Amino acid sequence: METEGIRLNKFLSEAGICSRREADRFIEAGKVSINGQAATPGQRVFPGQSVMINGRTISAGKGDKSHKDEPVLLAVHKPKGIVCTTSDKDRAPNIVDLVNYPVRIYPIGRLDKESEGLILMTNQGALVNKMMRSGNAHEKEYLVKVNRPVTDDFIRKMKKGVFLSELNVTTRPCFVAKAGEKAFRIILTQGLNRQIRRMCGQLGFEVRLLKRLRIMNIELGDLKPGAYRELSKREYHQMKEALKGSTNLSYKEQKKEISDGR
Numbered sequence: 001m002e003t004e005g006i007r008l009n010k011f012l013s014e015a016g017i018c019s020r021r022e023a024d025r026f027i028e029a030g031k032v033s034i035n036g037q038a039a040t041p042g043q044r045v046f047p048g049q050s051v052m053i054n055g056r057t058i059s060a061g062k063g064d065k066s067h068k069d070e071p072v073l074l075a076v077h078k079p080k081g082i083v084c085t086t087s088d089k090d091r092a093p094n095i096v097d098l099v100n101y102p103v104r105i106y107p108i109g110r111l112d113k114e115s116e117g118l119i120l121m122t123n124q125g126a127l128v129n130k131m132m133r134s135g136n137a138h139e140k141e142y143l144v145k146v147n148r149p150v151t152d153d154f155i156r157k158m159k160k161g162v163f164l165s166e167l168n169v170t171t172r173p174c175f176v177a178k179a180g181e182k183a184f185r186i187i188l189t190q191g192l193n194r195q196i197r198r199m200c201g202q203l204g205f206e207v208r209l210l211k212r213l214r215i216m217n218i219e220l221g222d223l224k225p226g227a228y229r230e231l232s233k234r235e236y237h238q239m240k241e242a243l244k245g246s247t248n249l250s251y252k253e254q255k256k257e258i259s260d261g262r
Contacts, residue, residue, distance in 0.1 A: 109131065127243070172188075
């Protein structure tokens, strides 16, 4: 651990406990403590301190990696009705409880409650951060069924980018192709909140089914709802190769490194 300490959310993420975003929620909810004192957002952890989250103690001894589990990376078919957050806000079943893996893992990104399909789960914090950064532009492919026939004009507008008034942003240009009278496939390289549903809604269409088929080189295939599998060595190697040029730093953190001359 760095002598100047490490941000608490980063410490928990790299320990394989949860993502940075989820760590921030736990901290704000008062579920994390350092040396017995309630932690605060942005606080740093120093060698020799003890971190506790939800009753589980993690020793932050200098150079101690013993709290880390063996790397786990799973492809999971999230069914409709399952949420990807473990916060107390939504009483619905969550993906962590559904998989019930013997090692603590958490999802990379999210699929909303009404959506289904592929989601990756891991205990590797650095991998999560690299894949979550929208600037890294990793592909995600979806099958979408809507309430009325898909027109050429609809496809053209979706490809070009749709202005989302609620978010005050125009979506990036993307691949879109018809997949049936009332269905289409779309490949995104960004992950705005409920992006596909918002895009369709802005153009007067209602999503009836949203299923994620692929994340980067990992495909859902014939994996059944609620089932999971470990990534093959080939899939994992290809993913690591694709992530080589990616950063696990936020835009703000990248700017700071540049200004510091690192």
